[in-house]
Amino acid sequence: MADVAGHLAGISLFRGLLRAQYEELSRIGVKRSFRKGERIFSEGDEGTGFYVVCGGRVKIFKVSTEGKEQILHLCGPGESFGEVSVFTGQGFPADAVAALPSTVLFFPRVAFSSLIRQDPALALNMMAQLSKRLRQFAGLIEDLSLKEVPGRLAKYLLYLSGRDGDETVDLDVSKGQLAALLGTIPETLSRILAKLNRLGLICSRGAQIRILDRRGLEEIGLEGKRLP
């Protein structure tokens, strides 16, 4: 129990709450662990509650009938997923699988729902979180429909390097997974990485990528581009 409470403070969904509220939450939260590749839920499963990532990484994705997958989001520690089911009561809208060995907190729908009813502040935090997610999705839709793959990759690399502030970034997922995140396939990703290397924009060695020409990468995302 105390263990659960220890995690709560780092969760954006619950930021700024009072001690009493944390105690309430820790009373209903259940810790669960998943091995790498283990499924947390499938699309259409009844939404009995929502999850928060404590450690590891969870992949949220959709699969087409032919097996192609589009990653909607990679959730790291402190991020939540499955909240939508709390309010719609419908099944989960996507699949969730542990991309790394992961531990999560599970909050049952019914218990959390009544908690929210007593506590407006909790609801406000949650709305801000949902709004943030909505904004991210709008960005993803924009990227998928307006930009081509090189632009999406460039944007992602800049995002990673911006976060770490460094010139050398580490892909925290396999290239196959990165391809799915960018809405493409491993072959295409591989070719584009090779092209960016050839142009001297980056220097990639496995999962390590050094950014050589930041300006150049930014341009790819903007204009109608041609990579020679």
Next chain:
Amino acid sequence: MADVAGHLAGISLFRGLLRAQYEELSRIGVKRSFRKGERIFSEGDEGTGFYVVCGGRVKIFKVSTEGKEQILHLCGPGESFGEVSVFTGQGFPADAVAALPSTVLFFPRVAFSSLIRQDPALALNMMAQLSKRLRQFAGLIEDLSLKEVPGRLAKYLLYLSGRDGDETVDLDVSKGQLAALLGTIPETLSRILAKLNRLGLICSRGAQIRILDRRGLEEIGLEGKRLP
């Protein structure tokens, strides 16, 4: 003012509220009208509040640097947009333009925010609405990345006919707008409609489309398809 209150009951965001709450809302809601094509806000504008459509239709979209637009959502009467700004306080994440002559209610951020603070039920309704939107976006992302244009069109036609229950559907937007909604351009849409006609799946005359082979349309969305 009474005029404002009259609209509130039909708004899903505010469903199930008490009379007193409607009165509160009508006190802070402001009615605004827009001509067809008139801009309501632009991406990046400060989010001073959110909107609810009373009449007409509002197009929410993103534009690339080259001018190509991707419609995120077409809001009809009773639907809300711009809510995200209430909680994030950041600028709007997309553009909004009246696709038809439209009237909307505007709810200023500050006033609504304090209203929500006193009223948990209002917050719960709003969360359900945000969740619903989130679910729609997940569907849109899936469509854009997993399906090809014929599949997206087929799904949209089935959606329209399912809603009206009828075999003959009316496109409620111009073909150019429909193309943007499907993430493509008018030429491509035109070709695919012609192809569906040729195959005997539909019979289109202008904005009127009669569905001849429901099963056939469904198949297009599912399998790796080839339209001869």
Next chain:
DNA sequence: CGGAAGATTGATCAGTTTCAAGCTCCGTGG
């Protein structure tokens, strides 16, 4: 009636996927 915006059709082309074949890395078992 005229004209402009929207819609269709054709030809061409770039980007991406598909299919197929090597390659590299790394863990496992002999």
Next chain:
DNA sequence: CCACGGAGCTTGAAACTGATCAATCTTCCG
């Protein structure tokens, strides 16, 4: 310790989808 084997990654050639450019046709208002 080294060889084997497999998964993931890379590369090549061909096919395909959708975008672009350009021209024509339709529609629908003023």
